[in-house]
Amino acid sequence: VQLQESGPGLVKPSQTLSLTCTVSGGSITTNNYYWSWIRQPPGKGLEWIGYIAYSGSTYYSPSLKSRTSISRDTSNNQFSLQLKSVTPEDTAVYYCARSPLLSTTATSEEYDYWGQGTQVTVSS
Numbered sequence: 508v509q510l511q512e513s514g515p516g517l518v519k520p521s522q523t524l525s526l527t528c529t530v531s532g533g534s535i536t537t538n539n540y541y542w543s544w545i546r547q548p549p550g551k552g553l554e555w556i557g558y559i560a561y562s563g564s565t566y567y568s569p570s571l572k573s574r575t576s577i578s579r580d581t582s583n584n585q586f587s588l589q590l591k592s593v594t595p596e597d598t599a600v601y602y603c604a605r606s607p608l609l610s611t612t613a614t615s616e617e618y619d620y621w622g623q624g625t626q627v628t629v630s631s
Contacts, residue, residue: 510528511622514625515627523589528544528586530585540560541609556571556577558609574590601626601627
């Protein structure tokens with residue numbers, strides 16, 4: 508299974524950050540897998556953002572819930588992140604990852620496949 512993040516590397520403050528994760532070698536609708544977005548701000552640890560489950564259900568970090576939306580395109584085997592009203596504090600490397608169990612943390616051992624990560628900088 509391979510995951511690949513794509514999207515703009517620079518976003519202006521107050522705009523919406525949009526990223527897509529393209530999955531190959533496995534279907535995002537396969538039972539009991541959860542597809543997450545995780546980020547790492549510079550000099551800080553990993554932060555879990557949210558997931559979309561194999562069923563299409565979603566769950567978000569309470570701290571980001573009001574600004575976050577995760578959706579999927581099953582025909583292209585992709586899932587996407589939208590983060591609204593970004594500030595420079597949203598600057599981070601953003602990862603997509605798969606977990607075989609429901610996970611709402613960024614504990615790396617809970618994920619079996621990761622994308623390589625993509626740098627997103629929020630700046631005017």
